[in-house]
Amino acid sequence: MNVVTPFEGIGASLRRKEDFRFLMGRGQYVDDLNRPGQTHAVMLRSPHAHATIDRIDTAAAKAMPGVKAIFVGEDMAAESIGGIPCGWQIHSKDGSPMAEPMHPALALGKVRHVGDPVAVVIAETKAQARDAAEAIIVDYTPLPAVSGTVAALQPDAPQVHEAAPGNLCYDWHIGDKAAQEAAFARAARVVTFETTNNRLVPNAMEPRAAIGDFDSFSGDYTLYTTSQNPHVIRLLMGAFVLHIPESKLRVVAPDVGGGFGSKIYHYAEEAIVTWAAGKVKRPVKWTCERSESFMSDAHGRDHVSAAELALDAEGKILALKVHTLANMGAYLSTFAPCVPTYLYATLLSGVYAMPVIYAEVKAVFTNTVPVDAYRGAGRPEATYLLERLMDVAAAEAGLDKVEFRRRNFIRPDQFPYQTPVALQYDSGDYHSTLAACLETAGWAGFEARRAESKSRKKLRGIGISTYVEACGIAPSAVVGSLGARAGLYEVGTIRVHPTGSVTVLTGAHSHGQGHETTFAQLVADKLGVPTANVDIVHGDTAKVPFGMGTYGSRSLAVGGSAMDKAMDKIITKGKRIAAHLMEASVEDVEFERGTFRVAGTDKTKSLTDISLAAYVPHNYPIDEIEPGLEETAFYDPKNFTYPGGCHICEVEIDPETGRTEVLNFTAVDDVGRVINPMIVEGQVQGGVAQGIGQALLEAAIYDASGQLVSGSFMDYTMPRAGDLPDVGVATHTTLCTHNPLGVKGCGEVGAIGSPPAVMNAVVDALRDYGVRHVEMPATPQKIWGIVNSHRLAAE
């Protein structure tokens, strides 16, 4: 572990093994797969945000060329197909369980958001299926709809579900209310702040797709799907929706082109094509169109929050109080309820020593696409609220914003640090990441750059965010006690083949993260097998024993740790074989990177000698141990991991047009031990791109009738290369103290730390205009409106 092989082991910026395949167009995504005899499915979706379905007439459509079958909600209900399940149960303050209304795969009697699937057409070609879908007659009676997060709780708001009175899913809280009130009573100053966290559409490059396949002879089902966690889909869909035993259901997630959370969830279309394949006795393929993605992939964020921060006379934080409304959309997506609770409110302490926190969260149903985890999931919302609040509070207290942060930081000697909102941070060094970031970003020289911009009639601003997040999810017992309906361990199998090459089976899933490289580096580092001889297998329930998948920056921290444990078992067994071969006692055999050695001698055996002996056990301790060299480990983490760091952003605003340009962005993150620095840099840059997107560009906008106005790339502003600066990435490591690799995770830090850094810079740029806050996204129109209305104040 401590010795780094120069080219391939831990710490090497090895080029990604998988990129050759991807860059040459040789990836095999679900839509690239075609099964013999395959049919094509098209979903007919609701054009209404809220309506009763009075009649569906499929007669004409069924008679059209190529049509094999058309199914509606009643067809599935008639076979006792279950609703799409939710994987997390939250309890309200009063102990009652959250409202969990039925989520039928195909609508039953009512549609609740634009895009809600109403019928599926299965035909010989996709065009025939589309033609027939257009010929289905659906009589709707439109109902009043509610799309806004705040509007959902108004007394006269339209009701989305009868089973959720007042559109309330839950009313939850965390922290000590009495202590918070007491702290506020003796505060020298209370700073208030309100903000909205804009709803986002994830927009993975690859749209979702699914192929259902049924073997009528064996009775086996196979689902090929764009998933981040095929075993989770097998569990949820098999057990709760279609009632297919695990042994009869295989789920394959081959190459997947980006997920960002949106491909964690079990979606209706997966159940529909799998079930329909059994009905039509032919494979059924469905590929989402981009405009369909906008109205059916789970969206992200969408919070409305009010916060109050109590300070003492020295600018030390006494207590924080937060009230948040979170939009769940029309139905509960797989992990939706935990995002604004255990992935959000537990992060409100940030990097600060806050004695008291009290947070209340209400989740609401609306006539919009379901909302669930999106890169960062809850933690970006918490970080944004807190880091904007820190700037506002520093300004109101008359303190320098950096000094104010430093004064409240958790000090290195305070770890492990128990926050008042359940988490215990194991390690971190916020002073060092701050210092490094200030230095790299040239914080001290900013005013000169601002003056130079001013000479060009431009407004320059600089913003900082210091953050921590909780990932590497998660200890099963802990999440179980918080409402998770699954464990969150990970599984790794190390299969050493007879001639010493290695296959790794992992329950984590790579959809852009570079696992085929990083995981191979772990094996190279520990077992001394060149990465070229290490293959990573993932994404197939028929090959990988089990797994919980990839999200919450868990693949390395949890999945990598499982592999590490399995490699320990390989080494233990290998030592016994080596001891036998070298006629030494097991205690005397040492192993280091591919070589077994009798301590203090020059007697050695290579890993290949051992694997060969294990599979050709002619001279072998056959009475003591079994042949073969393959080990599996399940690793259940002891705690979350806590990456953190500092992001600094510099922007320039053109006050005439309101356009904001990001001039530079500096990230110094503590992601624990770095396995592949190049991949870490890429992950952080990608996350920052999405953070800049949230801050300046992206917004899913519903009108009052529940239509998604920003329903295509003509109106939904995805970040483009030209919107992004060079992102300087550096790491400053403190090791995770509780996993064997010392790793924390790097997948989400970019998206978590960056939005407040950008927005703090925007507000700073507008400081002469007396602006206290700007809501995301800071579009040109919005900034111009502010500049225009504050013009007199500035002049």
Add this chain to the structure above:
Amino acid sequence: MYDFAYHKPASVADAVKILASDPEARPISGGMTLLPALKLRLNKPTAVVDLSGIAELRGVKREGDKLVIGALTRHFEVATSAEVKAAIPALAAMANTIGDTQVRNRGTMGGSVANNDPSADYPAALLALGATIQTDKRTVPADEFFNGMFTTVLEVGELVTAIHIPIPEKAGYAKMRNPASRYSMAGVFVAKGAAGVRVAVNGAGANGVFREKAMEAALAANWSPDAVAAVKVDAGLMNGDIHGSAEYRAHLVTVMAKRAVVDAG
């Protein structure tokens, strides 16, 4: 896409004949506008008449004090043409800002002009430059050709064949892009030439591309950014959407006019 018949004629005469025989047939040039509409099933032509094989529709040439640009000339060709760059550099520069590389290598001037998207770039240039649009039947001055949003005087089956553009003394263009689509949200093309000063605006007007007469008068009196800076545009005549209210667009027109004058020099 719905099914349609496909024709690829080799001459304008043949194309016009096919179009005349079927009022539901549509010409296609670069397909950058028509194809997405077909794929989204927003359009259901019986036949598509592909103009790309008609050699006579291609190319840029200089005829005296005019440029003549064939309808099939692609944005990339306009952007890189030595003739255009020498005669009307602002037009070449504009072409280089249309869409992205792929779009510029497919989209054509004739297609853009016939489509008259209110946010498209070329219509403002042609209006400001006092161009005439030549069709298979007639020539129409740009002032009469563009007729509000997505409408022109073209009759069903009538083809744009070439655009004749008088070479100005100077011209300039500036636009503010819609952050999502990157089409113009307010673009202003200014030109000074034999026909005087002309200013045309795209992206902003409630009724498509239009000439801004007050700015023309201001610039005729005093060709300077300051002259147009003083001209305020009536928000009541502007378009509004989630990216830009009518007030914002009205403001942007003035800002872009200033910048266009700077661009023109």
